[in-house]
Amino acid sequence: MRKYSVFAIAREAMRAHKGWEAQWASPEPRSSYDVVIVGAGGHGLGAAYYLAKEHGITNVAVLEKGWLGGGNTGRNTTIIRSNYLYEESMDIYEHSLKLWESLSQELNYNVMYSPRGVMMLSHNTHDMQSFKRHINANRLYGIDNEWLTPEQAKALVPVLDISKTARYPINGAALQRRGGTARHDAVAWGYARAASDRGVHIIQNCEVTGIRRGANGEVTGVETTRGFIGTKKIGVSAAGHSSVVMEMAGVRVPLHSNPLQALVSEPLKPIFPCVVMSNTVHAYISQSDKGELVIGAGTDQYNSYSQTGGLQIITHTLDAICELFPIFRRVKMMRQWGGITDNTPDRSPIQGVTPVPGLFVNCGWGTGGFKATPGSANLFAHLIARVEPHRLAAGLTLDRFRTGRLIDEAAAAAVAH
Amino acid sequence: MLLIHCPYCEEDRSELEFRWAGEAHIARPENIAAISDEEFAEYFFLRNNEKGLTYERWRHIHGCGRFFNAARDTVSDRFLMTYKAGLPKQALPETGASEKTVETYEATEGDAR
Numbered sequence: 001m002r003k004y005s006v007f008a009i010a011r012e013a014m015r016a017h018k019g020w021e022a023q024w025a026s027p028e029p030r031s032s033y034d035v036v037i038v039g040a041g042g043h044g045l046g047a048a049y050y051l052a053k054e055h056g057i058t059n060v061a062v063l064e065k066g067w068l069g070g071g072n073t074g075r076n077t078t079i080i081r082s083n084y085l086y087e088e089s090m091d092i093y094e095h096s097l098k099l100w101e102s103l104s105q106e107l108n109y110n111v112m113y114s115p116r117g118v119m120m121l122s123h124n125t126h127d128m129q130s131f132k133r134h135i136n137a138n139r140l141y142g143i144d145n146e147w148l149t150p151e152q153a154k155a156l157v158p159v160l161d162i163s164k165t166a167r168y169p170i171n172g173a174a175l176q177r178r179g180g181t182a183r184h185d186a187v188a189w190g191y192a193r194a195a196s197d198r199g200v201h202i203i204q205n206c207e208v209t210g211i212r213r214g215a216n217g218e219v220t221g222v223e224t225t226r227g228f229i230g231t232k233k234i235g236v237s238a239a240g241h242s243s244v245v246m247e248m249a250g251v252r253v254p255l256h257s258n259p260l261q262a263l264v265s266e267p268l269k270p271i272f273p274c275v276v277m278s279n280t281v282h283a284y285i286s287q288s289d290k291g292e293l294v295i296g297a298g299t300d301q302y303n304s305y306s307q308t309g310g311l312q313i314i315t316h317t318l319d320a321i322c323e324l325f326p327i328f329r330r331v332k333m334m335r336q337w338g339g340i341t342d343n344t345p346d347r348s349p350i351q352g353v354t355p356v357p358g359l360f361v362n363c364g365w366g367t368g369g370f371k372a373t374p375g376s377a378n379l380f381a382h383l384i385a386r387v388e389p390h391r392l393a394a395g396l397t398l399d400r401f402r403t404g405r406l407i408d409e410a411a412a413a414a415v416a417h
Numbered sequence: 418m419l420l421i422h423c424p425y426c427e428e429d430r431s432e433l434e435f436r437w438a439g440e441a442h443i444a445r446p447e448n449i450a451a452i453s454d455e456e457f458a459e460y461f462f463l464r465n466n467e468k469g470l471t472y473e474r475w476r477h478i479h480g481c482g483r484f485f486n487a488a489r490d491t492v493s494d495r496f497l498m499t500y501k502a503g504l505p506k507q508a509l510p511e512t513g514a515s516e517k518t519v520e521t522y523e524a525t526e527g528d529a530r
Binding site: 241243244252253254255256257301302303304305306308310311312345401402403404 | 418419432433436437454455457458459461462463464465466467468471473489491492493494
């Protein structure tokens with residue numbers, strides 16, 4: 001792999017950009033691998049990368065039924081934060097945030113991580129008490145989070161309506177300054193390039209249709225649309241389709257798949273400096289580097305794999321956006337899309353071993369999986385390599401629904417609660 | 418937005434009047450205190466989450482207020498039928514059973530037209 005650098009740009013500029021090489025290889029699948037990962041989103045590609053880099057396991061395939069990063073990795077609103085309430089959540093999201101901070105250097109790929117701050121608006125006494133509790137929990141745990149008055153919030157986001165007569169009055173806000181955004185495609189591409197460089201096979205247009213098991217119930221390989229591929233270890237990182245893939249091995253998981261929508265506006269000049277979320281009135285907004293306002297809406301109430309979602313859901317979100325930021329009332333929306341989120345009953349992810357030997361699962365990230373990409377991938381690789389969870393992911397087991405040790409994370413996302 | 422047929426009101430009404438109420442035909446164990454943790458997890462948390470045909474409960478919360486069951490395709494989101502609560506799982510009508518699920522957004526959109 002040729003490194004990207006200012007010298008590479010200069011060199012290519014002088015020869016009409018004819019020397020750039022493909023970012024990752026697209027090899028024919030081998031008959032077997034040490035590890036097969038199902039799903040080439042950020043989590044799956046990242047896990048393959050860390051398997052190769054940190055655990056020396058390079059005979060790895062990442063199978064993707066569509067195209068790389070075409071699922072939730074390319075459909076989210078790219079918000080990164082770690083201001084969760086419980087230690088299990090703070091552990092994994094803060095681990096992830098720390099990896100975000102150096103990810104561009106790590107991968108030699110500009111993932112455009114931008115710690116521009118994530119502000120969560122408080123609209124009433126309940127919000128205020130809940131956010132202050134989160135702030136205190138975060139700070140005691142070494143995670144930055146601070147309380148802003150409405151005036152301080154407006155100083156940071158001048159287009160915010162903090163008047164007393166506003167439809168949704170604001171009595172303060174919580175701000176995590178290290179939170180922010182990143183370029184979602186670049187995360188998938190960067191991990192794919194770095195993993196491919198270390199020998200990982202990335203196989204697109206290869207749908208897993210079955211999981212083959214041996215005499216003792218252990219996995220022996222996967223049936224795919226490109227033939228059988230043998231392996232002793234399967235890591236399922238299939239987001240909204242996790243239930244479908246796990247069912248192939250006879251494992252039921254406590255998941256609901258729901259569409260979650262997002263939309264972007266026409267591009268504007270820089271007007272919005274950070275990410276603003278309002279859990280109470282259900283709106284998320286930030287401005288991309290291209291200038292589009294990126295807006296996250298809610299989930300539909302029913303199970304669905306349709307990747308669309310109802311119009312009333314985004315209308316509701318835009319109602320709130322227009323009330324909070326009256327200046328955006330005449331902005332035109334340009335595109336809308338949906339992704340399928342996999343939601344657990346306690347809104348915390350599942351990462352761990354399963355009752356089937358050799359089958360590992362990473363799912364349930366619901367409406368907030370993007371921020372977790374590097375951390376989740378890193379810890380999933382550890383799980384697959386060592387066959388036991390990393391200390392930071394020890395609480396996220398599938399078994400917690402039997403033991404009752406749930407992580408009832410209300411901070412997971414407004415859209416899911 | 419979905420258009421849902423309430424089997425009690427016998428009317429097609431907008432989704433806004435309804436609340437989704439989870440997978441249908443899950444029987445609460447007779448003596449819930451006696452079952453094991455595994456059985457409780459199975460009953461309480463584990464769900465089919467089917468891609469394709471699913472049986473689920475809905476409640477006409479802003480109408481008659483009653484729960485009922487529905488068969489729906491989770492890929493096209495199309496309702497195949499609704500029936501009253503308490504009835505056993507219903508076989509699909511002929512047309513619904515032979516209907517193939519559509520995979521892509523474009524295909525679903527074509528159907529809607």
